[in-house]
Amino acid sequence: MNDPLLQLISSGLKLWLRSRCDQIGSIELELKGSGLGLLTGRLAGVHLSARDVCFQGLPLQHVNLDSEAINLDLQLLQPGRMLALQQPFKVMGSVTFQGSALNDALLTSPWNWLGDWLAEQLMGITPLGALRIRDDLLELEAPIAGHQNPQQQRFRVDAEAGTVIFRSDDGSTTGRTSTALPMDANIQIEQATLSAGRLLLSGHARVTPD
Known part of the structure; x- marks a missing residue:
C-alpha cells in the first residue's frame, strides 16, 4: 500500500x-x-x-x-x-482464543452469563467453575452443592449450520448430547478447532450499514 x-x-x-x-x-x-x-x-x-x-x-x-x-x-x-x-459487504477470516484467557472472561462480567449458560446447557448445573482446553477437547467444571469435588465433563467442538456445536465426549447424558451456541444471523462459523490450548474459529460475517 x-x-x-x-x-x-x-x-x-x-x-x-x-x-x-x-x-x-x-x-x-x-x-x-x-x-x-x-x-x-x-x-x-x-x-x-x-x-x-x-x-x-x-x-x-x-x-x-x-x-x-x-x-x-x-x-x-x-x-x-x-x-x-x-x-453491505462480506468479511472472511479467523479469530483465536487462548484457553486460559477465555476461562477468565467467562467467569467474570460481562461474559459470565455465557459461561453459566454453557454449564447449564452442557452439564445441567450452574455456575461455571472453570473452562480448560485439553488437546482437542473442551473441559468444563462446575461446583456441586454439598460435594467437595466439582463435576467435570469434556466436549468435542465442531462447526455446523453456521454456528459452534458442543458434543459430550464421554457419553454422559447429564446435559444435552449436542448443543448449538446461539449466533448472530450475520455471522457464519465454518470451522471450529481446539489445539494447543487454543480455540480457532473461522468463517465469514456480513457487515451492514448503520
Missing part, C-alpha cells in the same frame, strides 16, 4: 479501532485499491491482522480478516465516523 491517501486513511482507521477496543497489542491494516478509487467511493478490500485484542471484555489472541470490495457513501461521512457504508 504505497498510495499516500490510503496510508493516511489506514493510520486513522488504526486509531479508530484502538479507540473502540479495550486493548490491542499490535495491529496491521492494509487498504486495497487506490486513492482515486477511494475518492469515488470504492475500496478493493481491507486486510486486518491484530494480536492480543480485548473487545468489550472478550479476549482475542489473534484476529485475521479480509473483506471483499467495499462501496462507500462519501455524502454520509460525519465527524467521528471513519467510513460510511453504501451497502
Whole structure:
C-alpha cells in the first residue's frame, strides 16, 4: 500500500479501532485499491491482522480478516465516523482464543452469563467453575452443592449450520448430547478447532450499514 491517501486513511482507521477496543497489542491494516478509487467511493478490500485484542471484555489472541470490495457513501461521512457504508459487504477470516484467557472472561462480567449458560446447557448445573482446553477437547467444571469435588465433563467442538456445536465426549447424558451456541444471523462459523490450548474459529460475517 504505497498510495499516500490510503496510508493516511489506514493510520486513522488504526486509531479508530484502538479507540473502540479495550486493548490491542499490535495491529496491521492494509487498504486495497487506490486513492482515486477511494475518492469515488470504492475500496478493493481491507486486510486486518491484530494480536492480543480485548473487545468489550472478550479476549482475542489473534484476529485475521479480509473483506471483499467495499462501496462507500462519501455524502454520509460525519465527524467521528471513519467510513460510511453504501451497502453491505462480506468479511472472511479467523479469530483465536487462548484457553486460559477465555476461562477468565467467562467467569467474570460481562461474559459470565455465557459461561453459566454453557454449564447449564452442557452439564445441567450452574455456575461455571472453570473452562480448560485439553488437546482437542473442551473441559468444563462446575461446583456441586454439598460435594467437595466439582463435576467435570469434556466436549468435542465442531462447526455446523453456521454456528459452534458442543458434543459430550464421554457419553454422559447429564446435559444435552449436542448443543448449538446461539449466533448472530450475520455471522457464519465454518470451522471450529481446539489445539494447543487454543480455540480457532473461522468463517465469514456480513457487515451492514448503520
